[in-house]
Amino acid sequence: xxxxxxxxxxxxxxxxxxxxxxxxxxxxxxxxxxxxxxxxxxxxxxxxxxxxxxxxxxxxxxxxxxxxxxxxxxxxxxxxxxxxxxxxxxxxxxxxxxxxxxxxxxxxxxxxxxxxxxxxxxxxxxxxxxxxxxxxxxxxxxxxxxxxxxxxxxxxxxxxxxxxxxxxxxxxxxxxxxxxxxxxxxxxxxxxxxxxxxxxxxxxxxx
Amino acid sequence: xxxxxxxxxxxxxxxxxxxxxxxxxxxxxxxxxxxxxxxxxxxxxxxxxxxxxxxxxxxxxxxxxxxxxxxxxxxxxxxxxxxxxxxxxxxxxxxxxxxxxxxxxxxxxxxxxxxxxxxxxxxxxxxxxxxxxxxxxxxxxxxxxxxxxxxxxxxxxxxxxxxxxxxxxxxxxxxxxxxxxxxxxxxxxxxxxxxxxxxxxxxxxxxxxxxxxxxxxxxxxxxxxxxxxxxxxxxxxxxxxxxxxxxxxxxxxxxxxxxxxxxxxxxxxxxxxxxxxx
Numbered sequence: 514x515x516x517x518x519x520x521x522x523x524x525x526x527x528x529x530x531x532x533x534x535x536x537x538x539x540x541x542x543x544x545x546x547x548x549x550x551x552x553x554x555x556x557x558x559x560x561x562x563x564x565x566x567x568x569x570x571x572x573x574x575x576x577x578x579x580x581x582x583x584x585x586x587x588x589x590x591x592x593x594x595x596x597x598x599x600x601x602x603x604x605x606x607x608x609x610x611x612x613x614x615x616x617x618x619x620x621x622x623x624x625x626x627x628x629x630x631x632x633x634x635x636x637x638x639x640x641x642x643x644x645x646x647x648x649x650x651x652x653x654x655x656x657x658x659x660x661x662x663x664x665x666x667x668x669x670x671x672x673x674x675x676x677x678x679x680x681x682x683x684x685x686x687x688x689x690x691x692x693x694x695x696x697x698x699x700x701x702x703x704x705x706x707x708x709x710x711x712x713x714x715x716x717x718x719x720x
Numbered sequence: 721x722x723x724x725x726x727x728x729x730x731x732x733x734x735x736x737x738x739x740x741x742x743x744x745x746x747x748x749x750x751x752x753x754x755x756x757x758x759x760x761x762x763x764x765x766x767x768x769x770x771x772x773x774x775x776x777x778x779x780x781x782x783x784x785x786x787x788x789x790x791x792x793x794x795x796x797x798x799x800x801x802x803x804x805x806x807x808x809x810x811x812x813x814x815x816x817x818x819x820x821x822x823x824x825x826x827x828x829x830x831x832x833x834x835x836x837x838x839x840x841x842x843x844x845x846x847x848x849x850x851x852x853x854x855x856x857x858x859x860x861x862x863x864x865x866x867x868x869x870x871x872x873x874x875x876x877x878x879x880x881x882x883x884x885x886x887x888x889x890x891x892x893x894x895x896x897x898x899x900x901x902x903x904x905x906x907x908x909x910x911x912x913x914x915x916x917x918x919x920x921x922x923x924x925x926x927x928x929x930x931x932x933x934x935x936x937x938x939x940x941x942x943x944x945x946x947x948x949x950x951x952x953x954x955x956x957x958x959x960x961x962x963x964x965x966x967x968x969x970x971x972x973x974x975x976x977x978x979x980x981x982x983x984x985x986x987x988x989x990x991x992x993x994x995x996x997x998x
Contacts, residue, residue, distance in 0.1 A: 550853045557850040605816075606872060614817045619784040622818075626785025631735050638734060638981040639727075642989045652986075656979055662926065662949050664752035665972035674755045681946075686934040693934070 520710045527708045568593065654680055723995065726988025734981060741977040745969035754968055759936060760953035762943025763921050766894065767800050774893035775807045775885055779922075780823035781814040781897060781904045786925040790898040791826055792951035792964035793923040797896055798830035798842075800958045807881055808842040809862075809892070810871075813851035813903040820846035820871050839879035846871025851903035855911040860887050889916055897922035905932060909940055923950050 532538075533546045572586035580586075596613065603609045641652050660666030661677020706712035767776070778797065782790045801808055808827055812819020824844045831842055838844075845866045848854040858865035862885055863876055876882040885891045895918055899905040905922060913920035919942045924932050926947030935941040945954050948971055951964030 547857075550856050554850045554853040557853070561849075604873075611817060611821075615821065619818055622784040623787075626783075629785075631738060634738055634978050634981070635731050635734055637978060638729075638985050641982050641985070643986050644989075652982070656982065659975040659979055662947070663972040663975040664754045664968050665976055667755050668752050668972075674757060678757055678759075681930055681933050682937065685930050686937055689931055690934045 516713070516716055519716055520713065524708050524710065527704070565593070654684075723988050723991030726984045727992065728988075729981070729984070738974060738977050741973040742970045745973050746966075749966065750969050750972075752969060752972060754949070754952050754956055754965065756953045756956060757946075757950070759943045760945055760950055760957065762936075763923070763945055763954060764800070764943075764957040766919060766921050766942040767797070767804075767806075767896075770804065770806060770893055772805050773807070774804075775809065775891055776801050776894045776896055777809050777811070777888060777892045778823060778827070779811045779813060779895070779897045779908065780819045780826075781812060782819050782822065782900050782925075783815045784818045786900040787818060787822055788963070788967070789925050789948045789951065790900070790923060791822055792948070792962050792967075793898055793945055793954060794823060794826040795830055795962055796951065796954045796958045796960075796964070798827045799834070799960060802830060802834045802836050802841065805841075807884070809881070809885055810842065810844040810846070812847050813854070813907070814900060816847045820844060824871065840881055843876075843879055843881050844871045851907055852911055855903075855907065858888050859912055859916065860889055862887055862891075888912060888918070892918065894918070895920045895922070898924070899928060899932075900925045901928070904928075905935075905941065905944075909935070914940065923947075923954075 530546075530549060533542050533549070536542070538545070569590065572589050574580075575583045575586035576590070596610075599613060600607070600610045637655070641648075641655065643649050643652055657673070658677050658680060660670065661674045661680075666673035666677070703712065707715070770776070776797070778794065780790065780794055798808065810820075810823040810827060812823055824846075827842055827844070828838070830836075831838065836842060845862075848866065854865050863882070866876060868876055870876060870879065888895075895908055895913055897905045897908045897920065899922065905920065905924065909920055912918060920940070921942040921944060923945030924947070926949070929944070929946035929950070932941060932944050936944055945951060948964055948967045951962075952968050953964075955962045955964045
């Protein structure tokens, strides 16, 4: 029952939401969907709580068993507790809470993103080699788009930005549509498997 | 000559050169002209075609990493919108502090410059948890979706603009969304723009830009700005030089440097292959 109940709840909820979406039940149906939206929002908040509990359990385990690099878990736990305390006392948009978020969390985020730019450059330098036709097409497209995305491209080869637009609009769009359609069909298939109880990995019991 | 060395340049040298090449133009800008793409032209025109006094919903769905690419779009939008006496309602769903702070700062700067008042000509609702559910509520009831308060926690009842904006369905004329991931343009498209048949435009970080092209072609997005380049093009159309245009020289130098290193790496690869065969 411990395993069947979550599967039943998921199946019943999914069928209910799909029925409300595809069949017109009038004002009662609209009210039910509105109510379901509120339920989703409440469930979402619980998911955050669950995330926080899991986070504490994982890092507390690392610290208490002194696993490798456990000191980072101490930093994570201290940051979590401090942020929670400050936010509870000072408020979500409070001066100290905002200061901490903007000057620590956001700065770290920006720095990591900026470093990514350097990694992308070095990865391109090391791996973009003209080894075969496919690699050649990839390399040519990359160079063309890099030139097209910066004004210097038009300065060196007038009309370069139009070529870049064409690559994005035609071959790229065609590829992206295929990927999106494939991903969409895959998502449908996965959802149907979950509704029918064929896919059970999310319950922690394997398929 | 040992050509193989060209394939294995010390990465510290590579990083230092890239850093220098991107920094120099910031101090000594060249000011290369920026050609305007059709997509940026469409974004500008969609806003220009709105009747004066229309309401534009601006969602700055960005994190701090991509903000430098997307912030100039918000500033340029505010300039164009306020020039047409349009009203702006700001939200941000991607990050709880970055988006709401930046949408406030960038619109506020333009608003002060153009004599527009917070609560009358524009408002910042800010971040709300669970974008999908909130958007669905905002469609028919902005006040309920916002929880009755703006970003600072002040009651919406105290702002004259909110007497005009009760629902996205009836009171909003255009959605302008900046996007770096999810929630972003796709969420707005799925839950708001498509069900209501509202025009949706905005801008994406350059890494996401290739993924929006097919939606532009299908007409689901009314043009879209791509990265800093898109922001620079839009600034040019709006008629002022902001952070987008200022960053273009650095972008040019950065891209050229990477291309030069690609060429060097490939020369090294070919020459060492040739040598191996001999």
